[in-house]
Amino acid sequence: MRCEIVAVGTELLLGQIVDTNSSWIGEQLALAGIDCLRHTAVGDNRDRMLDAFRGALERSDALIVTGGLGPTQDDITRSVIAELMGAELVRDESLVARIEAVFGGRGRSMPANNLLQADVPVGARPIEQMPGTAPGLVCPIGAEPGVDGDDSPKVVYAVPGVPWEMRQMVEGTILPDLKRRAGISSVIRSRTLRTWGHSESGLAEDLADEIDRLDREGGVTIAFLASGMEGLKVRLTAKAATAEAAEALLADEEARVRAIAGEIVFGVDDQTMESVVLDLLVERGLTLATAESLTGGMIGTRLTEVPGASRAFVGSVVAYDGAVKRDLLGVPADVHVVSEEAVSAMAAGVCAHLGADVSVAVTGVAGPDPQDGIEPGTVWMATCVDGAVEAWRTRWPFDRTRIRQFTVITVLDALRRRLLARPVG
């Protein structure tokens, strides 16, 4: 089963938006075990769309078209597919009712143009999932008369360009239909272990024997993905006859990788460093404050992106100005603001000032220029747990943005390790 993706929209060619849909669909196809040969983007132009669709169907068995299903006169995907099929467009009254219901549910009356979205080429069927007002389509290509469209030699799927609408249709209808057509009965599942504290090449070296074993024995594959302040991700992918068997393979492999990688694994899948630290704090009944200089509030920002952060996070003092470090956080007047003494005083001071049990503190030079002869990238970090401060220095070889981002995850990771070593309760 070979598949291609065609994204429709002049705004894609003009660079007004980036085509993230094709990338997401490509990833899902790979996970489902379906080859994807090509991604194409074309403008809202009948001849060029038809040419792109025909070319894709010559090379491949299935085509996923994104975009051009809206209610305006630029949205011609439905009628171009009808032409490709040599079929009439016929209004589907059940779709009319569903579209009207969506508008009614939002308390709006439906513009007449939206009725065009209920037009379906004869032989095609609407995709069941319809999270917005644009129906998706499953369009059999080349079926002999009397043969069910589900068994057609080729197939075109049309989905809206709106990412969350597209995703529901791909997951709910297209991937299962492609797997059925391809005769794929195996199930692929993946799990991402999130790590911090080791380079990609270093971790690959540590895992080399395990990766060799997997290469020989099969079942699970391992891939690395460096993701900036989200950490270095290790993706495990398992293929098995059933979902249960695939999950069992993943659980076994996760245990093996954790046994090798140890404490650098901070979370799984959607867990972030911030959510993990907050959970550890809540488990231990501790409250957290941050004292930030070069990060300017970014540690607090990240922590409060997690719903329910208020269970443990009380607040921050962002001491960008030296006077604030001294007056509020008790940094002595005679020490430099980028020093071990300064960051230690900040960590202890913010616990006292905000009445928190534990804290993290950072001070440094984000650049681009040196400060008092201290090079950009020089950062002092500290954690304070149960009144005990630990401080250390790092020198990042990065630009301003990444100096700040790497500082955030690094100082939170240090706190995570100290919390793990501290008994619950």
Next chain:
Amino acid sequence: MRCEIVAVGTELLLGQIVDTNSSWIGEQLALAGIDCLRHTAVGDNRDRMLDAFRGALERSDALIVTGGLGPTQDDITRSVIAELMGAELVRDESLVARIEAVFGGRGRSMPANNLLQADVPVGARPIEQMPGTAPGLVCPIGAEPGVDGDDSPKVVYAVPGVPWEMRQMVEGTILPDLKRRAGISSVIRSRTLRTWGHSESGLAEDLADEIDRLDREGGVTIAFLASGMEGLKVRLTAKAATAEAAEALLADEEARVRAIAGEIVFGVDDQTMESVVLDLLVERGLTLATAESLTGGMIGTRLTEVPGASRAFVGSVVAYDGAVKRDLLGVPADVHVVSEEAVSAMAAGVCAHLGADVSVAVTGVAGPDPQDGIEPGTVWMATCVDGAVEAWRTRWPFDRTRIRQFTVITVLDALRRRLLARPVG
């Protein structure tokens, strides 16, 4: 002159990376007045690359290929183009020397594989710009014997997939060469006015007469781009015989749009709300503090993304916990933490606490759940200038992330307007 872009890389098809290069090149082509018919992504596969390149050259006059120019055996763009041209690959000794010099300059010895990057199809020439170790190529297609390659009927350009290397080559060599081939002597320049405080449809309505005038008279076009917490961008694009004439058209149009849109224009091009507010503060010799609750430090984070923020920004109190609002910022014990009284006390309190001249303060419910019966999206904001507090309430119909983002730009915009109304010095 019709152009296409082919991005090479199996990782693109697998969704491991998103193809932002094609989008960026598409935008540059549009600005240069060159039509782009199609973007394609294919894997690192000889037959499929050749098929994609040939298809593009049948439809179009020029093809820009990104990726596949590295030193590994997967990187076959050079040899596929040689096959397309029916030409031998010959090692270019001057390129060998340049590549060796790059490695030498970085204090590393060159792996032997990198020499493959110096192979050039006979008839092609290296692109002058070479910011990395991968040379780009200009490859004439279909030139009659004896005819200069610069006058060939068609042309393929090959550039690396690394964005900053690709961009220098596109700007330095490919766009000028395409414009020369297309006989385009006109110059296109654009300028982006950044606005906050009006919807896209509202602003389009205000500017409708001006857009009609431009449609009739030509010279400049206007496009809108809603960009979240970066504001609603209004892009002016001018075409003229010279750069000076295009800039003059833009200056005239900017004045016209500003006269209609008024104070909602907060900046131009790379100016951000944060950089504009910081500049206004520095001009007036004022210092700024922030008191943040639901934004958790995001206002401080954004302000300190601007190099030199320390000229005006002294710091923040992130008072996520109610006790911090009361103890540090003087919010009275008997008022709700999401109220006019609370946000006003926060704005005045943080000026006193951090010794700042002006402040912004925010408190609200980011969701997803209501708090004390107050709906998510309910936000109180305040500014304090010269000791005078102004507070107001907003109800955002957004998710947690956008509630926080829109709050940041909105409260900073309110401060901007108050600063503009305050005399300098």
